[in-house]
Each structure stands twice: as structure tokens, then as C-alpha cells.
Amino acid sequence: GAGVSQTPSNKVTEKGKYVELRCDPISGHTALYWYRQSLGQGPEFLIYFQGTGAADDSGLPNDRFFAVRPEGSVSTLKIQRTERGDSAVYLCASRGQGSTEAFFGQGTRLTVV
Amino acid sequence: GDSVTQMEGPVTLSEEAFLTINCTYTATGYPSLFWYVQYPGEGLQLLLKATKADDKGSNKGFEATYRKETTSFHLEKGSVQVSDSAVYFCALILTGGYQKVTFGIGTKLQVIP
Numbered sequence: 001g002a003g004v005s006q007t008p009s010n011k012v013t014e015k016g017k018y019v020e021l022r023c024d025p026i027s028g029h030t031a032l033y034w035y036r037q038s039l040g041q042g043p044e045f046l047i048y049f050q051g052t053g054a055a056d057d058s059g060l061p062n063d064r065f066f067a068v069r070p071e072g073s074v075s076t077l078k079i080q081r082t083e084r085g086d087s088a089v090y091l092c093a094s095r096g097q098g099s100t101e102a103f104f105g106q107g108t109r110l111t112v113v
Numbered sequence: 114g115d116s117v118t119q120m121e122g123p124v125t126l127s128e129e130a131f132l133t134i135n136c137t138y139t140a141t142g143y144p145s146l147f148w149y150v151q152y153p154g155e156g157l158q159l160l161l162k163a164t165k166a167d168d169k170g171s172n173k174g175f176e177a178t179y180r181k182e183t184t185s186f187h188l189e190k191g192s193v194q195v196s197d198s199a200v201y202f203c204a205l206i207l208t209g210g211y212q213k214v215t216f217g218i219g220t221k222l223q224v225i226p
Binding site for chain 2: 033035040041042043044045048056059091093100101102103104105106107
């Protein structure tokens with residue numbers, strides 16, 4: 001596609017439930033990032049994929065968070081046993097090989113009630 | 114680790130005023146520097162970038178110069194418009210290898226007529 005696509009755009013879930021957030025990067029982009037943005041804050045790094053593998057997952061806050069990118073394109077961020085503190089906008093970005101510019105999606109607004 | 118420090122907002126200016134948003138960085142390597150903008154209700158967009166020392170990035174009347182000696186990348190615009198009201202994020206990425214984008218906390222700009 002023309003840009004980074006994230007679905008759903010909004011997700012409301014109950015505390016304790018499991019959620020999956022999807023990211024479709026720009027076609028051909030090898031690098032893919034997940035960030036979390038809380039109200040009034042800058043994007044906080046979660047995980048970075050280069051191809052299919054997680055090159056850096058140091059930003060995942062705990063083991064309830066997990067992300068995959070099985071074919072090196074689409075990625076899914078998975079959150080187990082959601083907590084109210086997980087409420088935020090989850091951003092995905094992709095970057096082409098040899099480029100320094102990351103392109104961001106519109107984000108998924110997750111609300112845990 | 115790598116970090117970006119930018120002035121806290123909100124910044125409120127009258128239309129046609131001069132804008133400066135300060136940004137300084139700390140990096141273990143040699144970074145590329147960026148300003149991203151987030152308009153109300155929209156996703157992050159790249160505003161401008163600079164990839165080496167003394168480079169000047171510019172777009173939509175905004176400018177920022179990569180100053181290695183002061184580790185700074187201040188954003189400036191000579192005459193702001195109401196439509197410039199947004200949140201501005203300074204960011205860096207280290208060149209080479211598997212690297213993440215590191216963001217500042219964001220500076221909210223409000224331009225009043």
C-alpha cells in the first residue's frame with residue numbers, strides 16, 4: 001500500500017482480555033517498529049523488527065506484550081491480560097533498507113476499561 | 114543511552130510570530146536528526162531531517178540545522194500560522210546497523226490569530 005496501515009483504529013477491551021493489533025508496513029520495507037504513545041508523551045519504543053526477527057525488544061514493558069512478524073511484512077502486537085495502564089495509542093512505523101526515514105501509521109487507540 | 118531533550122510546552126504564539134523550539138541530543142554514535150509533527154487527530158508525519166553535521170533541513174517554512182558542536186537541532190520558523198498548531202517531536206536515529214528511532218517528549222504549539 002501507499003502508507004503504513006494499522007488496524008483497528010480504535011479498540012476498547014475489558015481488563016484482563018487479550019488483544020491483537022495489526023500493522024501493514026509499506027511494501028518492501030524491511031524494518032518495522034512498534035511504539036506506544038500515552039497522552040501528552042512522546043512515542044515510547046517497544047520493539048524493532050529487521051525482516052522476520054526482533055532485532056531489539058528491549059522496550060517491551062513485561063511478558064504480557066509480544067509481537068511477531070512471521071513473513072517479514074505484516075506484524076501483530078499481542079497483549080495478554082490487559083490492564084488499564086495499557087491504554088494508549090500504539091504506533092507502527094516502517095523504514096526502507098538504507099533509509100533513515102521512518103514512516104508512521106495512524107495508530108491504534110487502545111482503551112482498557 | 115541515546116536520548117533527545119526538547120523544550121516543554123505548551124508554546125503559545127500569535128500569528129506571524131517567530132518560533133524556536135529547542136532540541137538537544139545525546140548519542141553514542143553518529144545520528145540522523147528529525148522533526149516530526151502531529152496535527153490534532155492525525156498521525157506522526159516527518160517534517161524535516163538532516164543526516165550530517167551542518168546540514169539544514171527545511172520544509173513548509175520550518176528549518177533546523179544539525180549542530181554537532183552543540184549537539185542541537187533547534188526548530189525555527191520565521192512567521193507561524195494558525196495551521197501550524199500541532200505537537201512537534203524531535204527525534205534521532207543512529208546510522209548503520211539495526212537502530213530504533215528515539216523521540217523527545219514533544220512540544221505543543223498553539224498559534225492564536
